[in-house]
Amino acid sequence: MNADSIVAKIERTVQAHRLSEGAYSRYLWQDEAGSRKMGVNEYGCADAANILYTIGRFEGDADKRACWIRTMQAMQDPETGLFHEHTHHPFHTTAHVTAALELFDARPLHP
DSSP states (O other), X not given: OOOHHHHHHHHXXXXXXXXXXXXXXXXXXXXXXXXXXXXXXXXXXXXXXXXXXXXXXXOOOHHHHHHHHHHXXXXXXXXXXXXXXXXXXXXXXXXXXXXXHHHTTOOOSOO
């Protein structure tokens, strides 16, 4: 089976969520309740990194990788060391973002 068309669709979907280098939104539109965190999002960035890694399209350029790392690290709460996103428990969000940072050979800024 040739998966090229599936991979191309996945790439287009990830690209639709791209806001800038290393910055991704989780949602493309707001829900009726207005409860979605629009713009750069912990899950948008971590999911994009994981998906691109999985399909063999992970970023290799050092400068672009640094943008991804800075974006994700900036979302960490320096007081608690956790990453917060209202749809998941902070431990889950922290684990997800930390795992994505590891793909870049990076870590969160704060313990």
